Amino acid sequence: MDLPASFTVYTRSLLGDEEYDKLAVAIQQEPPVSIRLNKLRVDSPLLPVPWASDGFYLDERLTFTFDPLFHAGGYYVQEASSMFVEQVLRQYVTEPVVMLDLCAAPGGKSTHARSVLPEGSLLVANEVIRNRSQVLAENLTKWGHPDVVVTNNAPADFSSLLSFFDVILTDVPCSGEGMFRKDPVAVEEWSPENVEICWQRQRRIIADIWPSLKPGGILIYSTCTYNTKEDEENVHWIQQEFGAEPLALEIREDWNITGNLLYKGSDDSKAVGDSEQKAPVYHFFPHKTKGEGFFLAVLRKPETEEDTMPAFSSSKSKAAKRKDKKGGATPSLVSKEHLNIAKNWLNEEKLPGYIVSVEGTKIQVFPQQYVDELAAMKQSLKIVSAGVGIGEVKGKDLIPGHALAMSSVLLRQGVFATEDITYEQAIAYLRKEAIALPATAPRGYILLTYRNIPLGFVKNIGKRANNLYPQEWRIRSGYLPDEIKTL
Template identity: 70%
Template sequence: MNLPASFVDYTRALLGNEEYEKFAVALQQDPPVSIRINNRKWMMNHDDYSLKKVLWASEGYYLDERLTFTFDPLFHAGCYYVQEASSMFVEQILRQYAKEPVIMLDLCAAPGGKSTHLRSILPEGSLLVANEVIRNRSQILAENLTKWGHPDVIVTNNDPSDYLRLPSFFDIILTDVPCSGEGMFRKDPVAIEEWSLENVEICWQRQRRIISDIWASLKPGGILIYSTCTYNTKEDEENVHWIREEFGAELLSLDIPAEWNITGDLLGGEKLPVYHFLPHKTKGEGFFLAALRKTRSDGESILNHDIVKSKNQKKKDKRGGTPSSFLISRENLKIAENWLRKDILDKYVLTTEDTTICAFSRQYQNELAVLKQNLRVIQAGTTVGEVKGKDLIPAHALAMSTSILRQGVFVTEEVTYEQAIFYLRKEAITLSVTAPRGYILLTYRNIPLGFVKNIGNRANNLYPQEWRIRSGYLPEEIKTL
């Protein structure tokens, strides 16, 4: 690995000669591979796997080698997510500071590693808004959150400045800001090619603009989580110091064991409670994190006027009727309701848009209305089904749901590994002769994989076209969980 000379000089001065030499050796080694288990879907039998725990993440594990994730049906079913171990440290903020239900924003969320993690550990009854500014990346974010299967999620596609329209709306905001990517050198050679001191200058200024845009959306007393995947103090400590001085924020410290070998403030002098992951000390890539609390004297704590407006608008829409009310019959709504678990019907409401039926938290209806008035919402809750002609077709999101789908409402058919791969390629599936006609939920190792419609001589594959495995061959050696 040929590191830029200016990076070597800067980092050597920052760490000192002895520490830098250890750091440089670590960068020449293969990066560790880590995953995070979705325990709402899959209770992994630890006796079947020799996995080493990620100390700061409740469901994080290191793998001995990289698997062929693309060809693992459990990966596509949302049973686990491939995530860099150091970035799982975000969990510690929520474990130590989020004790009650919150409304949280993951501002720079694609492809979804931190969002799926946050959704697993947020207190029950919380709402997560996951945002991505780039349109095609927001679709990848929505896909990964759909596979993860939690219903209390909204996906938006907006610039950070758009959130200025939502003052004092969020209890917690994660800003995993775009950075110079020094912590990605081992994983991505392009990161080395694109690095420069000029880019570092551009990045720290862009990061401050993002924080300035989003700060007003944080409630007084709320928490901002600031993180990067870089080492330099311009994008890390110096920006945290700027946030504190610019907005009067309170830095929050974390109670962490010394054996985790997490590095603190690299600037010296005043020791800020910030957290660096250096590859020669911790098993992971470069990661930096700090948490800051917004002072309570900072304006209102709730967006009362907009929420009232949304209620009035909702009543007006109900009186006037909506296009979807004519496209979706009461019979189809009844069918969709029958697909849901009976014990959640008081907590979730069925909403309609054009030909689609979704289930969304009754508790956060007003908040969703406010978001739709001010932002580009591309997904909210769990899509239950879509009307085509007279039929209601069950949505793939319903199959992926961990808490919405009623067990036993669809006939299930267990498939082999080969059949699962055919399905995930959106190829034809042949079911057993005993399989009834109609919609059937395929399972692999008893985990829902998705729907088909059995029409007798064949089964129509309902896997989303844009999510299919595009490779037409299988590797000679397949390694899966």
Template identity: 60%
Template sequence: MKLPIPFINQNQALLGEEEYARLECALQEESPVSIRMNETKSFSHEETIKVPWCSTGFYLNKRLTFTFDPLFHAGCYYVQEASSMFVEQVVSKYITEPTVALDLCAAPGGKSTHVRSLLPDGSFLVANEVIRNRSQILAENLIKWGQPDVAVTNNDPADFSSLGSLFDLILTDVPCSGEGMFRKDPGAIEEWSPENVTICYQRQRRIIADIWPSLKLGGILIYSTCTYNLKEDEENIEWIKNELGAESLSVDVPQEWGITGNLAGTDTPVYRFLPHKTKGEGFFLAALRKMGEEDIENLRIKSSKKNKKEKPLEIPLQAKQWLQHPEDFDLERRGDFIIACKKTHKELVNTLYQQLKVVHSGIIIGEVKGKDLLPHQSLAMSNELNTSQFSTYELSYEQAISYLRKEAITLDISAPRGYVLLEYKNIPLGFVKNIGNRANNLYPQEWRIRSGYLPEEVRCL
């Protein structure tokens, strides 16, 4: 790996020549592989070394063929860089009551799925991504994770100003120069330059300034990057404190974790992950609390839409029966789709639809086609799926891969007709409509495994 000379000079000045040499040596080594388990989709697996700062994080001894592991597609675990799992320490310490949270720059969904798992019961997460195609990937990963109290939006940070001070927690994993990803992504080296660092830290300040009014008084902002330089890290934290009015928050960090503190010479608590000290990629995190006075305009809807009294579209009777706790949900028909939303979050979700571009929310129960209701993949992935309402069929590994490729599959002659929930190792994968001589594959086309071959060695969890 050939590193840019300005990068070398920058980090020698930051760390000292001896410690920088250790960093450069670590960057020549192979990246560790880590995953985070979904505790709501339990299955037996071999225990490996735990990520110290994450209760559900594990290091793997070797990289798996994740694309060809059905349990990965079922949302049983997420492949996530270990350092970024440190967000758990902030959320676990400071978020103790039901919360409305925003992950502002959320794709592909590692931190969103993690934060959603950590939030107290009764909380709601909005996961946002400004780039349209990446917001679709974000929605896919959150649907697979299975927790219903989420919405995925596709908006610019400034668009959230129409919501007023809505959020108790905002996570901003801001776009950065990517220095911490050099080992994992050689392309990041080619894109790096001192000029790009300047562009990044200025963009980061604009993002924070745009979203700051959306944070409640006393609310918490988590700021993170995957880079090393002071401009995008410590200097931006000082700017947030001085210009926007914020109080730094600290978390307890055992010395054996190897996490580095502030390198700018101030006493502001920040948390740096350096690959020669911690088992993970380069990462930076700081937590801040919003201080000062503000005008709160929570949920004052400024919709330009006229409130027309329209006859609600009919919702098929079985839609509620497909949920474990139907009494907790309101069902709404949007076009041909039946969507379930927790009653406690209905007003919030309606506001999001009126003010933002919502890509996904709640649970998509099914799609109405004539007199039929087709169960949706969102329902199959949801923790609220009432499996007793469907006939189930256990797939072999080969059948599971064929299904995930959206290929035509044939079930045993003994398999029931109609809509059948397919499972792999007792974990739902999705639906088919079994008509006897074949089963119509209902797996989403855009989610399918595109590779037409299997590696010589398949390594699954």
């Protein structure tokens, strides 16, 4: 791999000859493979990622597309260095919060945050590009936690939600220097001009979203790049522009994390410095840590900020009111009987904390305590999904939703008959092909499992079972690799 000359000159001046030469060698090597296990689903004795409780390194890359556990949300393939976000949430978030992951697709940090946030928290995961927001919703659905909202908006769209979020994660689009060995396209697209575009765009993103952070709230700023223009200098700008207070994290020396590159007097990123240039920041370099390039800083919004959020309103939206004026809402196709069936599918112990609602032909479940916040978001944001879609009425039938199969939190154990299927059957199911069940299998909706982990629903009608796996999520490849490696 030929690194861009301008990158070499700049980064050598930043790190020094010895460190840069080590970095250049590391960039030419094969990247490590790491995953995060879904503690709601699986357990495995793998080599742990030191800074992530459920992160593990793999000895080799698996055939992820053809691993049913991957599609079942049993684990997420995530770069190890980026799992460092967990340390912020564990050290600074100790009670329920409303958190925004602003640039969230495809969902690595969102699924991670949802795993470590205090129970009772609400995660809002946003993606500005529409098709990527659908991928984000898919991955969060598979992860299985109900207290999640997925939105499809630009940062500026959040401007009406003043002082709304306790925590905002901004993993901002960057020049991608930290992804060079993992993604050759990142090398081809890199240029000094692109670095200039990136740091300016990053500041616009922070300026757009800052009013939505509560006074005293936490901003997590991260990139996957090395240069100080997008990293330290932007952190310094956030301090100056908004009066933000940089926060230090407790880290271990053997993690080999690099500190502030603008402050040459010390490499100790654990200590809060006596100047803004010495703000505690955290660099991951692949020649020092087992992962890709990553940068993170944590900042607190001043308590003196006077941004106030208008009182939440759970009243009808303007569109709904206009609809009423035109002759009333469309009669619901969801009957009381459908609702009773849906409620019977839910875990009785969890149900009191959630509200069951109807939207068109769909029945959904959402945490009761955040109903007003959801109503406020619906007034200004494009909601892709919220909570868990537990079923949809088609004709006279209520068909259980795939999200219900994935929600080990809400699904009532034993309410559906289950069939544990073979690897070959699982792949056929994930391709949305017909599944042959044993003659002893009961008629009606059946929850298929693979290694006792839910994959999704089928409807057994006797001679065949109708495959209810989401069409848009299916495995499109019609062949199996010669060698298959799964978890």
